[in-house]
Amino acid sequence: MLSERRLQVLRAIVQDYVGTEEPVGSKALTERHNLGVSPATVRNDMAALEDEGYIAQPHTSAGRIPTDKGYRLFVDKLAGVKPMTGPERRAIQNFLDGAVDLDDVVARTVRLLAQLTRQVAVVQYPSLTRSTVRHVELLSLAPARVMLVLITDTGRVEQRMIDCPAPFGETSLADLRARLNSRVAGRRFTDVPQLVEDLPEGFDLEDRGTVSTVLSTLLETLVEENEERLMIGGTANLTRFAHDFPLTIRPVLEALEEQVVLLKLLGETQDPGMTVRIGHENAYEGLNSTSIVSVGYGSGGEAVAKLGVVGPTRMDYPGTMGAVRAVARYVGQILAES
Amino acid sequence: MLSERRLQVLRAIVQDYVGTEEPVGSKALTERHNLGVSPATVRNDMAALEDEGYIAQPHTSAGRIPTDKGYRLFVDKLAGVKPMTGPERRAIQNFLDGAVDLDDVVARTVRLLAQLTRQVAVVQYPSLTRSTVRHVELLSLAPARVMLVLITDTGRVEQRMIDCPAPFGETSLADLRARLNSRVAGRRFTDVPQLVEDLPEGFDLEDRGTVSTVLSTLLETLVEENEERLMIGGTANLTRFAHDFPLTIRPVLEALEEQVVLLKLLGETQDPGMTVRIGHENAYEGLNSTSIVSVGYGSGGEAVAKLGVVGPTRMDYPGTMGAVRAVARYVGQILAES
DNA sequence: GCTGGCACTCGTATGCGCCGAGTGCCAGGC
DNA sequence: GCCTGGCACTCGGCGCATACGAGTGCCAGC
Numbered sequence: 107m108l109s110e111r112r113l114q115v116l117r118a119i120v121q122d123y124v125g126t127e128e129p130v131g132s133k134a135l136t137e138r139h140n141l142g143v144s145p146a147t148v149r150n151d152m153a154a155l156e157d158e159g160y161i162a163q164p165h166t167s168a169g170r171i172p173t174d175k176g177y178r179l180f181v182d183k184l185a186g187v188k189p190m191t192g193p194e195r196r197a198i199q200n201f202l203d204g205a206v207d208l209d210d211v212v213a214r215t216v217r218l219l220a221q222l223t224r225q226v227a228v229v230q231y232p233s234l235t236r237s238t239v240r241h242v243e244l245l246s247l248a249p250a251r252v253m254l255v256l257i258t259d260t261g262r263v264e265q266r267m268i269d270c271p272a273p274f275g276e277t278s279l280a281d282l283r284a285r286l287n288s289r290v291a292g293r294r295f296t297d298v299p300q301l302v303e304d305l306p307e308g309f310d311l312e313d314r315g316t317v318s319t320v321l322s323t324l325l326e327t328l329v330e331e332n333e334e335r336l337m338i339g340g341t342a343n344l345t346r347f348a349h350d351f352p353l354t355i356r357p358v359l360e361a362l363e364e365q366v367v368l369l370k371l372l373g374e375t376q377d378p379g380m381t382v383r384i385g386h387e388n389a390y391e392g393l394n395s396t397s398i399v400s401v402g403y404g405s406g407g408e409a410v411a412k413l414g415v416v417g418p419t420r421m422d423y424p425g426t427m428g429a430v431r432a433v434a435r436y437v438g439q440i441l442a443e444s
Numbered sequence: 445m446l447s448e449r450r451l452q453v454l455r456a457i458v459q460d461y462v463g464t465e466e467p468v469g470s471k472a473l474t475e476r477h478n479l480g481v482s483p484a485t486v487r488n489d490m491a492a493l494e495d496e497g498y499i500a501q502p503h504t505s506a507g508r509i510p511t512d513k514g515y516r517l518f519v520d521k522l523a524g525v526k527p528m529t530g531p532e533r534r535a536i537q538n539f540l541d542g543a544v545d546l547d548d549v550v551a552r553t554v555r556l557l558a559q560l561t562r563q564v565a566v567v568q569y570p571s572l573t574r575s576t577v578r579h580v581e582l583l584s585l586a587p588a589r590v591m592l593v594l595i596t597d598t599g600r601v602e603q604r605m606i607d608c609p610a611p612f613g614e615t616s617l618a619d620l621r622a623r624l625n626s627r628v629a630g631r632r633f634t635d636v637p638q639l640v641e642d643l644p645e646g647f648d649l650e651d652r653g654t655v656s657t658v659l660s661t662l663l664e665t666l667v668e669e670n671e672e673r674l675m676i677g678g679t680a681n682l683t684r685f686a687h688d689f690p691l692t693i694r695p696v697l698e699a700l701e702e703q704v705v706l707l708k709l710l711g712e713t714q715d716p717g718m719t720v721r722i723g724h725e726n727a728y729e730g731l732n733s734t735s736i737v738s739v740g741y742g743s744g745g746e747a748v749a750k751l752g753v754v755g756p757t758r759m760d761y762p763g764t765m766g767a768v769r770a771v772a773r774y775v776g777q778i779l780a781e782s
Numbered sequence: 783g784c785t786g787g788c789a790c791t792c793g794t795a796t797g798c799g800c801c802g803a804g805t806g807c808c809a810g811g812c
Numbered sequence: 813g814c815c816t817g818g819c820a821c822t823c824g825g826c827g828c829a830t831a832c833g834a835g836t837g838c839c840a841g842c
Contacts, residue, residue: 129804131804131805132804132805133803134803134804143815143816144815144816144817145804146806146815146817146818147814147815147816149804149805149806150806150815153805153806163805164824165822165824166804166805166822166823166824167803167804167805167821167823167824168805169803169804169805207604240585241585243581243583243593245579245581245595247578247579253579253595255593255595257583257591257603263593263601263603265545265595265601266545267545339701340701341697341700342694342697342698342701345694345697355683356683359680359682359683360680362679363677363678363679363680467835469834470835470836471834472834481784481785482784482785482786483785483786484784484785484786484787484838485783485785487835487837488784488837491837502793503791503792504791504792504793504835504836505791505792505793505835505836506792506793506835506836507834507835507836
């Protein structure tokens with residue numbers, strides 16, 4: 107176990123390094139933080155911290171920088187979440203309040219997060235898993251062609267074109283529409299399959315094929331759309347770390363384009379609370395020198411999706427966590443209202 | 445007027461520079477292209493080309509690189525569009541054929557373009573301006589709350605929530621839905637306003653307020669959605685030019701996030717044919733060291749939107765133009781089919 | 783008008799020495 | 813036992829001087 111002072115030293119190292127982006131030495135540390143001891147003592151502590159793997163030297167005779175393990179300890183034990191100030195809160199709320207539809211909410215959220223944290227923001231579209239059906243609409247486009255439109259309580263709309271096995275009359279369609287809605291409207295997506303299971307039975311034999319086709323398309327839509335979409339913003343912020351970069355920036359941009367990768371990372375933990383993945387804790391290699399701060403958000407009590415930021419491991423964790431948490435909270439409110 | 449050989453020299457310089465990314469000298473030129481003259485002669489030609497502003501030296505005693513003006517001449521007079529090979533065409537078609545809906549078409553197109561050109565791809569969603577209405581759906585969500593769903597012939601779906609001034613019955617709604625569709629289905633967006641102008645007159649006095657509200661929301665949707673959306677991909681390709689870097693890449697990333705800027709650039713020319721904007725020809729400052737190759741695409745004969753790529757002015761114009769043109773053609777086909 | 787030759791320019795690469803921040807270790811003191 | 817001041821050592825970065833070579837412009841000759 108590390109002594110209290112050594113933890114303080116680690117905290118000071120993280121803070122200084124995050125601020126200056128340069129390896130921090132024992133002398134500078136004692137000057138900037140009143141630790142009440144001399145540089146020599148700090149040096150001993152640093153040697154100990156290095157032995158334990160919390161910090162490292164880029165090269166002999168340079169200052170120390172935190173390792174992933176060091177950041178981890180910092181985040182877990184040494185730092186809180188820095189709350190937003192009043193004006194910041196108001197700004198967030200005002201900015202999000204202007205949104206006109208779901209796309210706009212997501213777009214504004216991304217922009218806001220990127221601006222607040224000055225990092226890359228990632229916002230997952232509200233997931234359908236926990237959503238409920240607001241309405242299912244069926245439109246006849248041609249005798250044997252039907253368009254299915256699914257509207258969710260989060261305001262999302264999905265459409266699918268369906269080629270029917272047999273012509274399907276307007277009246278049958280209206281009938282199906284009515285029955286379908288009376289069963290599934292207001293219900294959760296996960297419950298839909300069993301709710302519509304016996305629906306074809308109520309129809310004439312000739313129409314059953316089409317009804318089944320429509321239903322299976324509906325179920326497919328529910329499943330497919332769980333493969334969520336994302337919106338990303340603030341990639342220009344990556345260039346702020348032009349030092350280390352060209353090398354690091356490329357895999358990050360690639361990872362960001364591979365939405366599958368990001369979705370997997372975001373979805374890895376079921377915990378709707380704040381998650382911080384530091385450096386190599388990210389399974390994806392291209393993101394080994396970045397940290398991801400994410401949190402669930404949703405209308406009402408339940409988390410329906412995640413949002414977060416991707417930045418260098420050397421980031422301002424308390425501030426970033428504060429911004430992410432605050433934004434998630436306000437987005438949840440907006441979604442609940444609409 | 446430049447002599448034929450001088451134009452050949454310019455062409456050779458552009459080709460070599462694009463290939464090697466390094467200033468090209470007279471000796472290297474004569475070695476790689478059989479111009480039939482000695483380096484000394486080429487030097488004279490180069491001096492002339494430099495006087496005319498087609499090429500420049502980064503510093504005294506280095507090779508020459510083309511200027512924006514040089515690229516312009518190259519594109520206009522010296523280079524054709526390099527057609528895609530048979531296998532490439534097939535690959536494009538196969539890749540795009542797998543798309544399941546409009547979002548997917550656009551997403552695949554972006555990915556494809558980025559891959560083919562190894563640059564940043566930009567695809568505008570099919571515009572509503574020239575589109576026609578496939579169907580307008582009205583759903584009653586609450587007594588005084590209606591959802592408007594607009595479906596276009598390109599498969600795009602837009603929805604709007606409407607708060608009605610007065611409760612609106614199911615029958616009135618069905619009536620409105622029927623009348624609305626009989627008037628606008630299959631018609632162009634631009635024609636819609638006058639087609640629905642006198643629609644409220646056919647309704648009871650008490651319903652007219654609501655009908656007007658619905659109609660104005662519909663018209664708004666048409667207008668608003670002309671402010672088009674874009675999809676962007678391949679930003680990781682920007683890192684291929686790590687030379688000039690941090691300086692150039694940042695403003696480009698910023699420009700790419702400002703969709704408004706891009707839309708304006710894409711929309712600047714009405715010409716649906718291929719447009720190449722080179723370096724400073726782009727009004728937006730951040731893109732002064734990039735070129736944009738864009739072309740209109742659409743289902744049937746008419747262009748409904750644009751797509752293109754953004755890359756360094758030092759790009760393979762013939763190849764890029766070929767890829768852009770080919771992709772636009774196939775996307776048009778896909779859209780026409782669906 | 784093309785060519786070979788030649789002197790010149792200048793940016794890049796290389797080697798060297800200095801400087802200073804930072805370290806580890808040790809002996810002495812509280 | 814822990815902290816402290818002192819000290820020798822390390823090593824990366826920076827400035828400078830030098831060498832190299834690619835490329836140029838110009839000129840005289842064919």
